[in-house]
Amino acid sequence: xxxxxxxxxxxxxxxxxxxxxxxxxxxxxxxxxxxxxxxxxxxxxxxxxxxxxxxxxxxxxxxxxxxxxxxxxxxxxxxxxxxxxxxxxxxxxxxxxxxxxxxxxxxxxxxxxxxxxxxxxxxxxxxxxxxxxxxxxxxxxxxxxxxxxxxxxxxxxxxxxxxxxxxxxxxxxxxxxxxxxxxxxxxxxxxxxxxxxxxxxxxxxxxxxxxxxxxxxxxxxxxxxxxxxxxxxxxxxxxxxxxxxxxxxxxxxxxxxxxxxxxxxxxxxxxxxxxxxxxxxxxxxxxxxxxxxxxxxxxxxxxxxxxxxxx
Numbered sequence: 001x002x003x004x005x006x007x008x009x010x011x012x013x014x015x016x017x018x019x020x021x022x023x024x025x026x027x028x029x030x031x032x033x034x035x036x037x038x039x040x041x042x043x044x045x046x047x048x049x050x051x052x053x054x055x056x057x058x059x060x061x062x063x064x065x066x067x068x069x070x071x072x073x074x075x076x077x078x079x080x081x082x083x084x085x086x087x088x089x090x091x092x093x094x095x096x097x098x099x100x101x102x103x104x105x106x107x108x109x110x111x112x113x114x115x116x117x118x119x120x121x122x123x124x125x126x127x128x129x130x131x132x133x134x135x136x137x138x139x140x141x142x143x144x145x146x147x148x149x150x151x152x153x154x155x156x157x158x159x160x161x162x163x164x165x166x167x168x169x170x171x172x173x174x175x176x177x178x179x180x181x182x183x184x185x186x187x188x189x190x191x192x193x194x195x196x197x198x199x200x201x202x203x204x205x206x207x208x209x210x211x212x213x214x215x216x217x218x219x220x221x222x223x224x225x226x227x228x229x230x231x232x233x234x235x236x237x238x239x240x241x242x243x244x245x246x247x248x249x250x251x252x253x254x255x256x257x258x259x260x261x262x263x264x265x266x267x268x269x270x271x272x273x274x275x276x277x278x279x280x281x282x283x284x285x286x287x288x289x290x291x292x293x294x295x296x297x298x299x300x301x302x303x304x305x306x307x308x309x310x311x
Contacts, residue, residue: 014132015139016159017243018150021166022206024176024199026225028267030166031141032276033236035261037245041137044264046127047099047144050092061263061270071134071262078130079123094120101148101209104216117152125156139245147209151216162243163217165210168225169309170300171293174199175284181268196292200299207303224307229280 017034021027035042044061060069067073067084080087097103098117103110131140144150154161177199181192194202214220221242228235240246263270297304304310 013158014128014160015162015243015245016128016153017139017141017162017164018153019141019143019164019166020145020147020150020210021143021168022170022173022203023145024173024267025166025168026228027143027166028263028269029276029278030164030223030225030228031143032261032263032270033232033278034139034141034239034243036259037139037240039138039245040141041131041135041139042141042143042261042263043131044142044270045144046142046264047095047146047149048265049127050088050095058264061261066264069262072264075127075130075134078133079127091120091123094123095149099146099149099152101146104148104151104213121152121156124153125158128156128159139243145206147206147213151213154216154218160219160244161217162219163210163221164239164242165207165214165220165222166225166228167207167222167303167307169284170200170203170304171288171296171309172225172281172284173203174292174296175288176281197295197299200296204300204303211303211306226280229278232278 017031019027019031019034031042034040058066060066060072062069062071064070067076076084094116098110098113098120103113103117128140131137150161150163153159154163174194174196177194178196179193219242221239223235223239257275261270297310301310
């Protein structure tokens, strides 16, 4: 695990842990376990809240439509008011005009949008602080996937923003994307799959952007999913130190036990009601075709080597 790269030194009333990763890297499992500790709350993926036609149809992991969930209904009314549709459209426009990769990489080209950026940051701060009020938590775990959003939200003075970069062997990720998973919302279900080359490209771009923005994160740690699956208790203990949380020793059995959660927008596994399974999931080693392995490796080898997946 790679430990913090810097300290911001600014006062903050709330810690946000952004678990950044490519999809199917195990972030839902890791974040769910972090959210089991006293004083922590795993919110899910918050950046997509302002996505197209997303919020009204989304289900909380408790099974309720998000606007009727006892936690999220209160939070979103606090943040959005009564005109939910108009507020979402406004925040989506602000996000897309101020929090994409190009805005982080080329800030001088978008200097004229400073007022919009300030408005988006203020709304984002209200969201996290409303979650804190509704849940009483001291730490929010967020698995939003945009590295640029993490850079932008990390500027909010009220938040102590910490990035956990979770990586997983891209061959395992590509194999997982080949398995059909059913994404549920209030309108029904949708099956999502990706072929190996697309999954590999997405893995490379996502992790490449996180690496490109790494120096912009005040607090950064990297974790390999394989290390987490092999020694979950040790990795969780190290992450709690990184986050700055003093927690009483808790057994892995207690952390993985079933309980009601209120998770938005993450992997469909968030609807699982039983105990949390932490396992290596090495099925790809036996079932992934040689051609698919070579394709994934050819696309992703520079970062595979960096993360210790080659040689």
